[in-house]
Amino acid sequence: MNITLDRLMPEPLASIQHGETSIWGNKVVLEEGKRILLNASSGKGKTTFTTTTIGLRKDYSGSILYGDKNIQSFSTDDWTEVRTNQISVVFQDLQLFPKLTVAENLRIKNSLTDTFSETELKQLLEQLEIDNKWEQECGLLSMGQQQRLAIVRAMAQPYEWLIMDEPFSHLDVDNAKRCMNMIHERTIAQNSGFVLTTLGDSHGYSFEQELFL
Amino acid sequence: MLDKLLFKNQDRLQLLIAVFGSFLGVTFLVTSIHYLIKVQEFGEGADILGPNTIIVQKKVSNAGTLGLKATDFSESEIKKIRNMSFIKEVQPVRSNNFKVMFGTKDPLVPPFSTDVFVQTIDPQFLDVKPDLWHWEKGDEFVPVIMPRDLFVMLNTFMSASGIPQVSDDVVKQINCEFKLSYGKRAEHLNCRVVGFTNQVSSILVPESFMQYGTDVFSNGTPQKITQILISGKENEFGLVEDMLEERGLESRNSQMVVGRLKSIVGTLFIVIIAISIIAVLVSGLVLIQFMQLLMSRNAYEVRTLMRIGHHPKKIIRKFFLYFVRIFGIITAIGFCAFLLLKFILDGVFASGGVNIDTQITLTSVLALVFAYGIFALASYFTAKKGIFNEY
Numbered sequence: 341m342n343i344t345l346d347r348l349m350p351e352p353l354a355s356i357q358h359g360e361t362s363i364w365g366n367k368v369v370l371e372e373g374k375r376i377l378l379n380a381s382s383g384k385g386k387t388t389f390t391t392t393t394i395g396l397r398k399d400y401s402g403s404i405l406y407g408d409k410n411i412q413s414f415s416t417d418d419w420t421e422v423r424t425n426q427i428s429v430v431f432q433d434l435q436l437f438p439k440l441t442v443a444e445n446l447r448i449k450n451s452l453t454d455t456f457s458e459t460e461l462k463q464l465l466e467q468l469e470i471d472n473k474w475e476q477e478c479g480l481l482s483m484g485q486q487q488r489l490a491i492v493r494a495m496a497q498p499y500e501w502l503i504m505d506e507p508f509s510h511l512d513v514d515n516a517k518r519c520m521n522m523i524h525e526r527t528i529a530q531n532s533g534f535v536l537t538t539l540g541d542s543h544g545y546s547f548e549q550e551l552f553l
Numbered sequence: 554m555l556d557k558l559l560f561k562n563q564d565r566l567q568l569l570i571a572v573f574g575s576f577l578g579v580t581f582l583v584t585s586i587h588y589l590i591k592v593q594e595f596g597e598g599a600d601i602l603g604p605n606t607i608i609v610q611k612k613v614s615n616a617g618t619l620g621l622k623a624t625d626f627s628e629s630e631i632k633k634i635r636n637m638s639f640i641k642e643v644q645p646v647r648s649n650n651f652k653v654m655f656g657t658k659d660p661l662v663p664p665f666s667t668d669v670f671v672q673t674i675d676p677q678f679l680d681v682k683p684d685l686w687h688w689e690k691g692d693e694f695v696p697v698i699m700p701r702d703l704f705v706m707l708n709t710f711m712s713a714s715g716i717p718q719v720s721d722d723v724v725k726q727i728n729c730e731f732k733l734s735y736g737k738r739a740e741h742l743n744c745r746v747v748g749f750t751n752q753v754s755s756i757l758v759p760e761s762f763m764q765y766g767t768d769v770f771s772n773g774t775p776q777k778i779t780q781i782l783i784s785g786k787e788n789e790f791g792l793v794e795d796m797l798e799e800r801g802l803e804s805r806n807s808q809m810v811v812g813r814l815k816s817i818v819g820t821l822f823i824v825i826i827a828i829s830i831i832a833v834l835v836s837g838l839v840l841i842q843f844m845q846l847l848m849s850r851n852a853y854e855v856r857t858l859m860r861i862g863h864h865p866k867k868i869i870r871k872f873f874l875y876f877v878r879i880f881g882i883i884t885a886i887g888f889c890a891f892l893l894l895k896f897i898l899d900g901v902f903a904s905g906g907v908n909i910d911t912q913i914t915l916t917s918v919l920a921l922v923f924a925y926g927i928f929a930l931a932s933y934f935t936a937k938k939g940i941f942n943e944y
Contacts, residue, residue: 396860416865416944424862435857437558448554452862497862 341500343370347402350388361552378537380553386537387432390505424452425498432505434490438479445478450496464492483510491519495526502534516543571839578832579887584894587917589822591909606784607804625777639789644675646780651770654732663714670755673763685747688759695744698757735770791816837928841935848939856943865940872936880928
């Protein structure tokens with residue numbers, strides 16, 4: 341599924357002058373299966389890109405198309421289907437449930453599609469070296485651990501696109517690399533694509549496309 | 554897991570207060586409706602006159618005895634009473650103006666006969682089956698409603714004659730007869746008791762029989778209406794009583810007492826029902842408000858669940874079922890409390906000599922179901938609105 345941003349301009353960014361290469365106000369196609377880096381400094385709209393593209397914000401002009409369907413025509417059922425089976429997200433503020441344990445945070449997502457078994461979920465945590473936190477309350481984890489948990493949760497569904505909003509901002513180089521490897525493997529296995537927003541660091545990964553804001 | 558996420562962190566005290574308020578409201582609602590119905594039903598079927606119905610006559614004063622003051626009712630007097638707001642219906646009670654004798658005519662009982670006074674009233678006031686209450690010349694027997702006093706007298710006579718006394722059912726099987734006469738003309742007509750009354754002192758007969766007697770055996774004297782039958786509106790019997798006092802009318806005291814008591818107790822229960830309805834509404838509103846509070850406290854959780862792919866309908870269902878279950882438990886406990894109260898109150902009534910029917914009234918159960926339905930509906934729409942606010 342291609343995602344087309346056709347002269348997209350979020351209202352809060354309308355008064356700012358954007359460059360010719362910016363995705364704002366231009367036509368950009370996120371091609372199916374591509375691994376894309378979205379590079380921008382602070383305040384240019386990386387989070388706005390994420391929330392607008394997945395339909396959480398509606399204050400924009402222009403249009404966003406999933407395939408050939410304008411997302412403004414999507415019903416509640418359509419959005420539930422998109423968020424369950426087509427687009428997975430790692431939010432900048434993570435959107436975890438601090439009162440639930442790590443296991444419960446993963447189950448509450450995984451139960452929608454039964455993508456992984458409990459063993460597989462534990463193996464994913466083990467890859468990111470937080471498997472010992474399985475029964476720990478999520479709110480008690482460090483920001484870096486929470487970020488890794490949010491990434492594993494995003495893996496726990498089928499997707500055509502994985503959109504990540506500064507997912508490694510609290511991770512050291514080694515942990516970011518481990519995460520990147522996991523994301524790569526999972527994305528390749530599903531023939532899907534991803535968009536990673538960043539302040540400039542490509543985390544040593546070879547992206548197929550780079551976009552700017 | 555969703556239950557833990559959405560319902561674990563809540564203010565239990567507020568929930569308990571709302572639950573307790575609802576429980577009290579539900580219990581009082583079902584109890585008051587039940588006893589209001591029982592009070593209205595009290596005495597029904599015990600007599601042939603319908604509920605809130607009395608027979609009245611003018612108080613006889615010395616002037617009346619001397620013929621200086623009329624003791625009968627004019628058409629205009631009847632019309633005035635009929636037009637009063639608390640009166641449902643007024644009908645004259647017609648009396649015989651021909652000679653009638655009533656006696657037994659059965660080989661199983663000794664002969665007994667006496668001059669009697671017969672009356673007829675509009676069948677709409679009588680609690681007897683219409684197919685029993687008609688007569689035409691040539692019919693096998695005339696149906697009659699016997700005053701209890703006469704029945705007691707008959708039994709006393711039987712006892713004095715060395716014959717076992719008879720029950721209500723047996724007396725209905727005894728063949729009796731009327732003897733109508735004028736001068737040398739006389740006619741014997743079979744009759745049979747079809748019911749009893751405490752409220753009328755004369756034998757009641759169908760209107761067609763009264764008309765026949767008047768047409769064939771009357772001495773020509775016009776019939777005077779000395780008694781009228783008044784049917785008051787439910788729970789306004791006190792006003793009927795005031796009107797009787799004001800107009801110098803009187804009725805049998807027992808009829809008045811029952812009517813007055815039913816009116817007072819009925820009004821009392823209506824007040825309790827009103828208070829209970831308010832209590833149920835207020836506590837229902839508190840529960841709904843608690844639901845809104847719970848949703849607003851869980852706004853982040855609700856929003857995030859939808860962002861990671863949980864359908865809003867699923868979350869609405871969670872909140873809806875949670876509160877419907879709570880109100881279901883309240884209703885069930887309220888109903889059990891009602892049964893306990895009923896057991897105690899029925900005992901209190903019985904020990905006071907008031908034997909009311911102890912069956913649970915369908916209306917009180919339906920009232921509970923209705924209250925539950927309203928709450929379920931309100932819960933659903935509140936949950937729907939709250940969840941979609943976060944969508």
